[in-house]
Amino acid sequence: MFLPWRSHRSSFVLLTVAAISTSFSPFTIAQDKPDEKPVSTASAAPAHAATTPDSITEGTVTVGGQPIAYRAIAGTLTVGGTDPQDATLGFDGKPLPDSGVKLPEKAEDAPPTARMFYVAYLKKDAPAGQRPITFIYNGGPGSPTMWLHMGTFGPKRIVTPDTQHQEGAPYSIVNNEDSLLDVSDVVFIDAPGTGLSRTFGKNKSEAFYGVDADGHAFERFIRRFLSKYDRWNSPKYLFGESYGTPRSAVLAADLRSVDLNGIILLSQILSFDNSVDGPTANPGVDQAYALALPTFAATAWYHHKLPNQPPALKPFLAEVEKYALGDYMTALLQGSDLTDAQRQAVAEKLHSYTGLPVDYLLRADLRVTGGEFSKELKLDEGMTTGRLDSRYQGPDADPMGATSGYDPQSDAITSAWNTAINQYLHDDLKYATQATYLLSGRQGGEFSWNMTHTPPGRGFGGGGSAPGTVETGANVMPDLAYRMKMNPKMKVMLAGGYYDLATPYFEGIYEMHHLPMPRGLQSNISYHYYEAGHMIYVREDILKQFHTDVAAFIKSTENGK
Structure with a gap:
């Protein structure tokens, strides 16, 4: 979801090039509260700050009349700001014993790291190595994933009146009959600096806040998750909403030697010239x-x-x-x-x-x-x-x-979602943290988004940028096309709402038909549009249909066909 515009034609957005990047035209931010005052965290923790222990709980959700027992893991994985640095880190975020790395005493002198918060829902008694797994995230940039977590495919969801501003608490948090756990394990991920994810160290903003830096952080997270939970041989899916759709394009290109079975793009924008x-x-x-x-x-x-x-x-x-x-x-x-x-x-x-x-x-x-x-x-x-x-x-x-x-x-539903994620984390997931769940990356301070982007190179087996490749503004259509060419079996599901003015539905269709790839690959893209807005799942009947469509997409692609 993108932030509202200003009341002046010449300054219509809440964030401009000067606020986010000196290299791209103004655009607004998805699912992000603009008016929160930044809180400085430059020296908030020592270089080797202790992490909150993971919390593992169990539950049951009924989908399609069938009870599904699951294990919920709420925790963090720490990723480095560069590939070489990331390779020295263990799952606990500390340097591996044989890495030879010694952290400095002062936090501000340490290499940049991001402690990324996630909640994974894993079906019990299922063959984990074969069961599909879907990585889910919202956008912003600067938004946590509470919207999708408490609104779409987790075992619990928030209920709000459609098109109305509810009077206030108490809100209704119910068992989610449309959870995706019937067909896939799901992992909800907060981007660095949002929700319960935190960034640390020197030059942390440059390391994690930008089109390319953000994509690399998610890539490192996914690789670590696949290793920690032995899921390398599972059918794999990416699900991004709003800015999560360009993130998915960049991330898919970055995940070299990891073939994805499918990508679900909700409320897409790949080229910001189309905003x-x-x-x-x-x-x-x-x-x-x-x-x-x-x-x-x-x-x-x-x-x-x-x-x-x-x-x-x-x-x-x-x-x-x-x-x-x-x-x-x-x-x-x-x-x-x-x-x-x-x-x-x-x-x-x-x-x-x-x-x-x-x-x-x-x-x-x-x-x-x-x-x-x-x-x-x-x-x-x-x-x-x-x-x-x-x-x-x-x-x-x-x-x-x-x-x-x-x-x-935004004003009608934000309070409900904020209440839902905090109550659910504390009461159901038993995640023992005193940290504030950040609704915006700006609340953590030092948030400045770099919109420049280096698209993947051509003819280079490693998938990196070719020498001399020109950095461009935020148009990641080449990234999605690159991955579809490198993996011609991968399928893409595009979804959105007819009443979405943040990422108009026809914009997404237009972008898909202009991807720089062979015309024959267009058959790998399916289109699903609903009489709803940017967050189609706010309507319960639409969420039900959306679950049916996503479940069918996963079932049709989980065998790599």
């Missing part, structure tokens, strides 16, 4: 407006704001998609060469698809960002619609603002 949050900061690159148009149309349809309401959503969206990549994109590409008559015709067509006033569309030069759309759609009612899930709505926060300024869905 409708910030195209005004990237003039001349207009496709983000076209890719967001079907989501604008779906939202206007849901709220009955269209001048002529179509009876069904999906046929209507098919028509809008065709227009978006056809006449609309052609008009945008013409720029100032577009005649007044053509501009008027496009504005009237956009009005019929979005419900926005013609004069507003003309003043916007036919280009409307996500935050502007959320602000304008129900302005006459004094309401703003959601970004993560545009079915949600809330009072207009700033009558004079140009954009919505906040996200109604």
Whole structure:
């Protein structure tokens, strides 16, 4: 999930290049609370800080009428900031006895390490070496995995009213009849610096906070997990949501000599040029407006704001998609060469698809960002619609603002999820820690995300970058394509919601059809879209269908076919 935009067209996001990276256009952050004040942790622990002991509990969850007994392991694995350094560390995070490494006395002088928190659910009495295992994580960057952990496939989940802001605690935490444990063991992972994961040592921000650094950290974690629990021969899956989708692309490319059976991408963005949050900061690159148009149309349809309401959503969206990549994109590409008559015709067509006033569309030069759309759609009612899930709505926060300024869905559900993860960790998993569960990487201090990226090289068996490869901005489409070419049996499942303005569904489809790989590999990709938002699992009926689809995906690929 991405953070809301600001109320100014020219500064529409809460984080810009200056805040995250000096090398890429502005973008917003997934499932991350922006207003938390950083807490300095530069000298929070000695170089050899003791870890909280793992907690192992047992439970049973019923899925499809069948009880499944499982073992839950809540703990940490420590990874190094570089491959050579990582090779000197044991499972406990300390240097191996024969490594010859001696840690300095001061924490700030130690090499960077990340203590990554995870909860693994392993079915009891199952042949572990053959049972599928799925590694699951949220995005941000800077978000913990409490959203997927307490909302999708674990044995417990939080229940909140759909499209409504619950009054407050107590919240309902129930046995999850849609847990994925019927077909796969699952491992929920908090990214470095989020949740209960922590970073230590010198230059820790550079070592773990960036597109490439983050991918390497997850790669090292997965290799360590496979060794610690003897799961190297298990069918393996990656599941990432939001920024977790570019992480999955980078991670898949980094996992050299580890063939994955499949990747599940929920609410995808692989190229940040396609984000409708910030195209005004990237003039001349207009496709983000076209890719967001079907989501604008779906939202206007849901709220009955269209001048002529179509009876069904999906046929209507098919028509809008065709227009978006056809006449609309052609008009945008013409720029100032577009005649007044053509501009008027496009504005009237956009009005019929979005419900926005013609004069507003003309003043916007036919280009409307996500935050502007959320602000304008129900302005006459004094309401703003959601970004993560545009079915949600809330009072207009700033009558004079140009954009919505906040996200109604984020404010509606964050407190419930925060309560659920903390209560569940303490009461059910018995994980004895006094540490604060961080809802944002910024709470830990020193969080500055590097958006530069070196794509995998071509023709190099090790999978590294070719000499002279140019570092690019955050477009990891080459990474996913690289792994699909190197492992042509690997399958990809793309999923999302029609009402997602953070990562519009048509954007994900567009990216998949533009992966730089042989056309024949397109058959390895399946598409699953639902009448929900960014976090499709907030709707219980959608979660049930999503479980069915993911379970079928795993069953069809676990034998490597």
